[in-house]
Amino acid sequence: MHYIRFLYLVSMLSCGSGFLGNAQQKNPKPNIVYIMSDDHAYQAISAYGHGLNQTPHIDRLAQEGLKFTRATVTNSLCAPSRAVLLTGKHSFVNGKIDNMAKFDWNQDNFAKMLQKHGYQTALIGKIHMDGLPQGFDHSAVLIDQGEYYNPNFVINGHKQQLTGYVTDLTTDMVIDWIDKRDSEKPFCVLYHQKAPHREWLPALRHIQSYTATTYPEPATLFDDFQGRGTAAKSAEMNILNHMNWAGDSKVPPPLMDELGLKEYMKWDKAAYTNNLGRMTEEERKSWDAVYNPIMETFKAQYPNMTSRELLQWRYQRYMQDYMGTVAAVDEGVGKLLDYLKANGLEENTIVIYTSDQGFYLGEHGWFDKRFMYEESLRTPLLIRYPKEIPAGKTSNALVQNLDFAPTLLDFAGVEIPADIQGESFRTLAAGKDSLWRDAVYYTYYEYPSIHMVKRHYGIRTDRYKLIHFYYDVDEWELYDLEKDPNELSNVYEDPDYAAIKKHMTKKLQDVRKKYKDSGQNDARYIPVE
Known part of the structure; x- marks a missing residue:
């Protein structure tokens, strides 16, 4: 009798483990x-x-x-x-x-x-x-x-x-x-x-079609940064002035020299040489068959191009x-x-x-x-x-x-x-x-460095954004993203936004406290007096 009960128990446990295994497989x-x-x-x-x-x-x-x-x-x-x-x-x-x-x-x-x-x-x-x-x-x-x-x-x-x-x-x-x-x-x-x-550097299968594509220009391509502070005006990220000619726009170094184009970054020509130098002979042949005609056209047009036209050309090359x-x-x-x-x-x-x-x-x-x-x-x-x-x-x-x-x-x-x-x-x-x-917190520390974007921190809510640029400046920016989605107008000193500024400043303080950011966590942080 005990033996029969034992077999029954073993059988049920076996079935149970099977059901458990199936449940685990299902979930x-x-x-x-x-x-x-x-x-x-x-x-x-x-x-x-x-x-x-x-x-x-x-x-x-x-x-x-x-x-x-x-x-x-x-x-x-x-x-x-x-x-x-x-x-x-x-x-x-x-x-x-x-x-x-x-x-x-x-x-x-x-x-x-x-x-x-x-x-x-x-x-x-x-x-x-x-x-x-x-x-x-x-x-x-x-x-x-x-x-x-x-x-x-x-x-x-x-x-x-x-x-x-x-x-x-x-x-x-x-x-x-x-x-x-x-x-x-x-x-x-x-x-x-x-x-x-x-x-x-696109894949060879894509270079023919994408270099033949013209992209719409953003509304702010020619932004003059009026209405904003030092940080946006001093950043070195402009497509015309700060993008590399060879490495980025793919102008061959010999053509740069012929046209008198100067390196912005010291590794500009080296980037071109090294990147394309990794290609096999066949890969390079396919690449040159597409890009060389583009550069020949640029060579012919460059002497008569205005700064505006040059920015537009570099924008298309980038895109x-x-x-x-x-x-x-x-x-x-x-x-x-x-x-x-x-x-x-x-x-x-x-x-x-x-x-x-x-x-x-x-x-x-x-x-x-x-x-x-x-x-x-x-x-x-x-x-x-x-x-x-x-x-x-x-x-x-x-x-x-x-x-x-x-x-x-x-x-x-x-x-x-x-x-x-x-x-x-x-x-x-x-x-x-x-x-x-209801708010996200942001920090950026890499300054002075490439692109020269000043150190800053801030918060973004559903509608507003408050930013503090510090270290070598002490500037605040406030944006109403509903009315100004392109962030062209800093309303920090606008009296109509005084209540919003006060609210956002308090929220920023609360968020920094929540995440335990005193500013001293960055060894290079220098508070503005």
């Missing part, structure tokens, strides 16, 4: 694919409606998931933004305040936490921080900014030059890693593209190459999404597309980023997760890159550490919660 932890390009302006994603280009594959994430229209960064600079992503903490807390500061890989990051909870993790592409990445079972990262053609990667600590175009190589390595993973465990891969970072590099990024997203679908991974994989910050595409006559003005502060953010996130939705919530770490931990069922400063937007994305922060 496994989600896989995570975090896609981050470098300097990809939201204006250059067709889902955002600016009409500059077409990104059908990235747009799929907006159609099948959620599009954030007011996602922002805490520090609009490559390496600091990546440090914020990993740690969920502001730059003045994680220590990576600018591109020069060392990043301490020994501090905790969300990938390490996922590892401890059974996730397989990988980092593939650009990270732009020294040291062997920690928190990843597999890493294949570019050295510093990386190269577009036949790039060098450091693969699990070992340097190796790969043959091909960097955007395609990065995509293929991501898919290969997912394909060879342990399918019994959830995975998280950070899929980081170099493109569309300077110096914008053609920039958008050409975006095209390969978009194709890579499509290839990955098709792979996930074909392999039954679509439903249980969170896919995020974003950039490390925004970028200027001629607005205010600029290229680059760094400022707290909208084109630099805002970043594209699209997220698809069929199990939780309704398709085709839009959110105006003020989410930040500060929120990625806690959000991904939340999705993975991992407790969010108390010292993480960001907030999970999981329920917000699912449409289950409308409560969210």
Whole structure:
């Protein structure tokens, strides 16, 4: 009798474990694919409606998931933004305040936490921080900014030059890693593209069509910065005056010398020589067949061009190459999404597309980023997760890159550490919660340095933005984004905005206190007396 009961109990336990196993299979932890390009302006994603280009594959994430229209960064600079992503903490807390500061890989990051909870993790592409990445079972990262053609990667600590175009190589390595993973465990891969970072070398398959495209000029291309302070007027980001002729506009060094064009940065000609010098003989032949005629036309026109016409020419050259590099990024997203679908991974994989910050595409006559003005502060953010996130939705919530770490931990069922400063937007994305922060906080420290954007901090609310430029100046700017979306009129001293200024100043003080930013966390911070 006891023996029969024993067999019955064993049988029930066996069945129970089977049911439990099936339940776990039905509700496994989600896989995570975090896609981050470098300097990809939201204006250059067709889902955002600016009409500059077409990104059908990235747009799929907006159609099948959620599009954030007011996602922002805490520090609009490559390496600091990546440090914020990993740690969920502001730059003045994680220590990576600018591109020069060392990043301490020994501090905790969300990938390490996922590892401890059974996730397989990988980092593939650009990270732009020294040291062997920690928190990843597999890493294949570019050295510093990386190269577009036949790039060098450091693969699990070992340097190796790969043959091909960097955007395609990065995509293929991501898919290969997912394909060879342990399918019994959830995975998280950070899929980081170099493109569309300077110096914008498109894939050969795109150069013919994109160099033949004419792009509409932004309304502020010829901005004279009246109504604003020292910072905007003194920045060195103007397409005509501060962009490199050879490295950026692709004017060959011999032609520069012939036309009397001077290097703005000392590495201008070297960038051209080194970047194109990485190409094979056949690649270079294909490149020259397209670009040489462009330069011959420029050579003939240059002597009679006005400054206005020259800025317009350089703007088109910039946009053609920039958008050409975006095209390969978009194709890579499509290839990955098709792979996930074909392999039954679509439903249980969170896919995020974003950039490390925004970028200027001629607005205010600029290229680059760094400022707290909208084109630099805002970043594209699209997220698809069929199990939780309704398709085709839009959110105006003020989410930040500060929120990625806690959000991904939340999705993975991992407790969010108390010292993480960001907030999970999981329920917000699912449409289950409308409560969210009413202001985002921003800091920028890399001055004096390239582009000469002055140090500043500030807050942005739904309608207003308050910025304090400090260190070598003491200037405040206040913008009414509803009435002045292009941020052309600083109303800080306008008596009609006295109440708003007082309210925003108090809110800024409260936010700085909340995030424990006394200003002394930056060793180079010099308070204005």
